[in-house]
Amino acid sequence: MARKRRTSPLEDLVSISSKLPIWASLLIALAAYLVLHHYVSQPATVETQPGSALPTNMTALLLHPFLIAGQYLIPLAFLIGAAVKAAKAFSGRRLRERYIAAPEAEIPTQSPSQSRAKPTAEMSWGQFELLVGEAFRQSGYRVIDGGDYGPDGGVDVHLSKNGQRYLVQCKHWKTQRVGVAVIRELFGVMVDQGAKGAFIVTSGDFTEEANQFANGKPIGLINGAKLDKMLRKAEHSMPEDALRATESAPETFSCPKCSSPMVKRVARKGANVGREFWGCSRYPKCRAIVNVGAPK
Numbered sequence: 001m002a003r004k005r006r007t008s009p010l011e012d013l014v015s016i017s018s019k020l021p022i023w024a025s026l027l028i029a030l031a032a033y034l035v036l037h038h039y040v041s042q043p044a045t046v047e048t049q050p051g052s053a054l055p056t057n058m059t060a061l062l063l064h065p066f067l068i069a070g071q072y073l074i075p076l077a078f079l080i081g082a083a084v085k086a087a088k089a090f091s092g093r094r095l096r097e098r099y100i101a102a103p104e105a106e107i108p109t110q111s112p113s114q115s116r117a118k119p120t121a122e123m124s125w126g127q128f129e130l131l132v133g134e135a136f137r138q139s140g141y142r143v144i145d146g147g148d149y150g151p152d153g154g155v156d157v158h159l160s161k162n163g164q165r166y167l168v169q170c171k172h173w174k175t176q177r178v179g180v181a182v183i184r185e186l187f188g189v190m191v192d193q194g195a196k197g198a199f200i201v202t203s204g205d206f207t208e209e210a211n212q213f214a215n216g217k218p219i220g221l222i223n224g225a226k227l228d229k230m231l232r233k234a235e236h237s238m239p240e241d242a243l244r245a246t247e248s249a250p251e252t253f254s255c256p257k258c259s260s261p262m263v264k265r266v267a268r269k270g271a272n273v274g275r276e277f278w279g280c281s282r283y284p285k286c287r288a289i290v291n292v293g294a295p296k
Helices: 009-018 022-040 058-100 125-138 180-193 208-214 224-231 238-242
Strands: 142-145 157-161 164-171 197-202 219-222 262-266 276-280 289-291
Touching (some): 009 022, 058 224, 125 142, 125 157, 125 164, 125 197, 164 180, 180 197, 180 219, 208 219
Parallel strands (some): 164 197
Antiparallel strands (some): 142 157
């Protein structure tokens, strides 16, 4: 596994700012400049005490040069973060406009073999994530972050609506359908992070097993055809429809082996075929099972 690149404090501030509303980043930038500028504009006097060779305000004197630079760098970091967020939102709107302007013949249908929208075929991973973020923004969600260029990194977009948090994973797959392993993994992350629900958005489609696993869980599966309707505003409440089971999420508990969420499944073969049991959401990495009705 590649080692994660270490970031500088300035980069961390930019990253934090890019996750905030633009108005909040601008307000913090202004406040930081005013406070720090007021402080550094005061003369840096040396305060001494009889019998002591060192100034009593040594810490303040040492910090003063850093605060002089900080009065410009900290606001700059938040301004850059706000600019990054604004640029992503603008790019998302442009991508949506280009998508809608595509010829009518390229609109995807509900057919599984044609569910990938052709206007997305030439998009990069990052562009597809920006497009998905814009689709949710048009549906009333606040996009906290997303559109970071590069292939899957777990949760690609974080959403907020009515004080609740939602997770989104994007799968820009052109030749294969999203399988159940992806849904299991995101379900575990969703429970672990305490999110209200999760969405998996693909330019393609989902396997039957994936649809069966998501049924009854607060996970919305959005294929190319449904994404097309979101982008064209054909169904304003479509994301909520995809999460219609959110308010009645099934019972779950932690895996006795790895502490990941357990999910209810049905045996498909063997002596117990047709019977329900609890299996680890990290299957096949963890194969722990618990019989339904057994003490948890």
